[in-house]
Amino acid sequence: MSQELHHFIGGKLVAGQNKRFGNVYDPATGHITAQVPLASHDETLAAISAAEAAFPEWAATPVTARAQVMFQYRELLETHRNELADLITSEHGKITSDAKGSVSRGIEVVEFACGIPHLLKGDYSANVSKGIDIHDLRQPLGVCAGITPFNFPVMVPLWMFPLAIACGNTFVLKPSEKVPSSSLRLAELMKEAGLPDGVLNVINGDKETVDTLLEDSRVRALSFVGSTAIAKHIYATGCAFGKRIQALGGAKNHLVVMPDADIDKAIEALMGAGYGSAGERCMAISVAVAVGSAADTLVERLKTEVGNLTIGPGTDPDSNMGPLVTGDHRKRVENYVNVGVTEGAALVVDGRNLSLKGFEDGFFMGGCLFDHVSPNMRIYREEIFGPVLCIVRVPTYECALNLVNSHEYGNGTAVFTKDGNTARNFANDVQTGMVGINVPIPVPLSFHTFGGWKNSLFGSANMYGYEGVRFYSQLKTITSRWPGEIPWGADFTMPTSR
DSSP: OOEEOEEEETTEEEEOOSOOEEEEEETTTTEEEEEEEOOOHHHHHHHHHHHHHHHHHHHHSOHHHHHHHHHHHHHHHHHTHHHHHHHHHHHTOOOHHHHHHHHHHHHHHHHHHTTHHHHTOOOEEEEEETTEEEEEEEEEOSEEEEEOOSSOTTHHHHHHHHHHHHTTOEEEEEOOTTSOHHHHHHHHHHHHTTOOTTSEEEOOOSHHHHHHHHHOTTEEEEEEESOHHHHHHHHHHHHHTTOEEEEEOOOOEEEEEOTTSOHHHHHHHHHHHHHGGGGOOTTOEEEEEEETTHHHHHHHHHHHHHHTOOBOOTTOTTOSBOOOSOHHHHHHHHHHHHHHHHHTOEEEEOOTTOOOTTOTTSOOOOOEEEESOOTTSHHHHSOOOSSEEEEEEESSHHHHHHHHHHSSEESEEEEEOSOHHHHHHHHHHOOSSEEEESOSSOOOOTTSOBOOEETTEESSOOBSHHHHHHHTEEEEEEEEEOSSSSOOOOOOSOOOOO
16 A cells, blocks of 8 residues: 655645645556645645745854754765665666765765855955945845756755755755655755754645745745756746746757777766666766767677666666656657657667566666667657667767757767867867766766756756855845044045045
C-alpha cells in the first residue's frame, strides 16, 4: 500500500486538504509507492503566510547566528548523505553512486553559505566630500520561492534555499511532484539544525501552486529550473508581477571531438556524460561533434560501449544506468528515437523495447546512438532528456564552433583536444554559459556559479555562488553627515564631491 505524503508548513508536516493527489513511482518496478498531495491556492497561501510571519525575526537574526545554522545543517546532511541518496534513487531511479554524488554537490553550496558573514559584507568610503561618508550593505528581500525539477531532487533545492535563508530571507520550496520525499526530508533536517519554524516551507503541487507563487505579491524572488517553455512562462509572469526571477531552461550540450583528441578519454567522457543518469541531466552531453578524421573511430568505439552498458535498478552496484523517471517520460524519449529514424538518421544502437527480467514493469530503456545526424532534425534541435546521443560529422573546427553557436540553447559545451590554441579559442568564442576543456560536464563548484546563455537562462542572475548572494539580497547605500564645524544651509545645486 502506498503512503500519503504531506506538506511542510510552519515547521510541521501538514496533511493535504485539497483531496487532489499525484502518484509517486518506484521507476525500477513501475509500482506506485506514495501519493503526493497537490496543494490548492489556499494551501499555497498558507505556506507563503508562514514564511511571511517568520521573516522579521529571521531577518533580524545576527548573520553569525544564521551561519551557525548552516554549519549545523552541513553536518546533518553529511550524516544523512546515504539516506538522501536512497530517497533519490527510490523516486528518480538513478544509480546510487550518482545520487550520492549529487548530494555532495548540493552540500558544497551549503558549505559556501556557511561563509555568509563574509559574503554579505558591504563597502565603506570615508570623507567622499566634506564630512560625508558613504557605506553600503546587503539586506534580505523577504519571502523567496523555488520551483525545482525531478532530475536532481536534493542538489537543485540546495542550490536555492540555503543561500536565500543565509541571506536572511524566508523560503517556500515547490519540488517536482514526481520526487517529493527528499525535499521534505531536507526541510526536516533544516529544522533539526536549528532553523526557526516558518523560515523554510515545502509545498507540493502542480500548476495551481506555481501560479499562486508567481502571482502573490509577498513572494519577492523566485528561482526555477526546468524546461525552456516553462522557464519562459515563469520569467514573463514573474516579472509582470514585479518579482526577481532566475529561470533556467533546457539544453542541448555539444562535445566537440577534435582529430588530435585522446580518443580513449573522449569515449569515456561521452559515455558518462551522455548516458549517466539515463541522460536526465540539463548538463548531459546529447550531441557529439566529430571533427574530420575523428568521426569513424568515434562511432565504432561508441557502438561497442553503448551496446555494453549495464542497465538495471539504481540500487544494483553493477548498474551503469537506471530507469527513466516515469513511464510517460520513457514513451516521450522513445518517440524521439522514432522521429530520428523517420528523419533519416542512422540508428547505430537501438535501446528501445528493453525488458529486464524481474523488472518488466520498470521504466527502463537502453542507450541509443545516432550517427549522421543533421542540424535540421528534431533529435538535434530539441532536448530529448534521455539516453540518446547524436553524432554530427563536420569537416573543420570552424564548422564545429558555428554548429554550437547557432543552436538556440547555450547551457554548456566541451571540447576535447590536445592543442592549447584550439582550446583557448574555443573557450573565448563559444556562446554558452559553461565550457569544459577536456572536461565533459563543466558544472562549476559552489564558489563560482551555474547558468547558461540564450534559451537556457531567463533573467540576469545565475544560480549559487556570488550571483546567488546578489540575487537573494538587495543593496542599500547610505550617505551620512553629522553635525560639526562644516556649515549647513539650503543648497539648490546638485551636490558634488568638489
